[in-house]
Amino acid sequence: MAAHRKPRQRSLGTGKVRTAATIALAGAATATVFDGTGHAEPQLSTAQVKAKVDKLYEEAEAATEKYNGAKERAGKAAKRVGTLQDEVARKEERLNSARDALGSIAASQYRSGGLDPALQLALSDDPDQYLEGAAFAERAGSRQAAAVQRVRHQLREIEQLRGAAHVELASLKSRQAELKRHKKTITGKLDSARQLLGRLSDEERARFGATGGSTVGGGSGGSDSVSVGSGDRASRSSARDLADPAAPAGSVAAPNSRAAAAVSYAYGKLGAPYVWGATGPDAFDCSGLSQAAYRAAGIALPRTTYAQINAGSRVSRSELQPGDLVFFYSGISHVGIYVGNGQxxxxxxxxxxxxxxxxxxxxxxxATRVA
Known part of the structure; x- marks a missing residue:
């Protein structure tokens, strides 16, 4: 008899078994990740957080400038709609008056009976008087025809105005939708920045320039704000010192009175909170501050950085003078007011x-010189 051989056990180290074990382990790991119990994302260094936050702020500010532009366009569209609607109302009032006058003429003619003119002449006791009256009636008829023509013209004008108002309303709705999209982008970027900053201690945040006493606000009313803490109060105190007419020690004099007024206004707003979409007097975004500073100097600037850079004459970096507007990033998404000494x-x-x-x-x- 042939000896019964015991089946040889395959070692776990062989290829097929090893592959199966690898697949099983990979599946388990995948299941763990899908179950939400995977490894936490790697801890970022302070420098990495700073880089990510700076990029988010840059992107949020670019979206803010787009929001500001859309808001400006929406305001203009709303104003045009209001003007057109007012004009339609005025023309409708004049049209109603003209219609009332025509109605009175028609009613008078109806009451007169409308006899054939030849028959009226034959029955008249005074043919000469009748002929004079007929001539007057003919002239009155001409005036009536002109009145009818004016009414038709007014109707056409009103329809044209209503059409234009409809177009402007469509434009306004488009701008409002654009505002909503930009607002969503801004708040998303700022929420992400807040989450990243939340990983750091106050000391780490202060290390790369974030104000220790400030907290990033939620922007419930369509804007993002900063609550003023002890660090900001100290900044406001120093701002009051800098706003003194004597100006900071070592400061460079502005080239003219308007530039000086803009610089003085900017010094007076040191410590004011950043609120996207704000133009003062108590809170600002970047282009809102430059616009408000030059408004105080008697110069009207456009609302956005993209427009402000073209509002004056371009100057090179080596030619900068206090009051010049300085712009940053390739998308021209940030602006500051130059005050001298590279600041x-x-x-x-x-x-x-x-x-x-x-x-x-x-x-x-x-950079641009506007004064």
């Missing part, structure tokens, strides 16, 4: 108030 005053982002800063802290994109 500017600007509204940085939702985690810092209006402050004095070197123009080297961001990628320089150009």
């Amino acid at each position: 500017m005053i600007h509204a940085p982002n939702s985690n810092a108030p209006v402050r004095l800063a070197p123009i080297d802290e961001m990628p320089f994109a150009g």
Whole structure:
């Protein structure tokens, strides 16, 4: 008899079994990840958090400028709609008066009976008087025809105005939808920045320039705000000192009175909170601050950074003078007011108030002189 051989056990180290074990382990790991119990994302260093937050703020500010532009366009569209609607109402009032007059003429003719003119002449006791009356009636008829023509013209005008108002209303709705999209982008970027900053201690945040006493607000009313803490109160105190007419020691004089007025206004707003979409007097975004400063100097600037850079004459970095507007990033999404000695005053982002800063802290994109 042939000896019964015991089946040889395959070692776990062989290829097929090893592959099966690998697949099983991979499946278990995948299941763990899908169950939400996977490894936490790697801890970022302070420098990595700073880089990510700075990028988010840059993107949020670019969206803010788009929001500001859309808001400006929506305001203009709403104003045009109001003007057109007022004009339609005025023309409808005049049309109703003209219609009433025509109605009176028609009623009078109906009451007169409308006899054939030849028969009226034959029955008249005074043919000469009748002929004079007929001539008058003919002239009255001409005036009536002209009145009818005016009514028709007014109707056409009103229809044209209503059509234009309809187009403007469609434009306004489009702008409002655009505002909503930009607002969503802004709040999303700022929420992400807040979450990243929440990983850091106050000391770490202060290390890369975030104000220790400020917290990034939620922006419930369509804007993002910064609550003023002890650090901001100290900044406001120093701002009052800097706003003194004597100006800070070592400051460079502005080239003219308007530039000086804009710079003085900016110094007076140091410590004011950043609120996206705000133009003062108590809170600002970057282009809102530059617009408000020059408004105080008697110069009307456009609302957005994209328009402000073209509002005056371009100057090179080496030609900068106090009062010049300095712009940053390739998308021209940030602006500050140059105050001399390589410094500017600007509204940085939702985690810092209006402050004095070197123009080297961001990628320089150009400068404009508006005064």
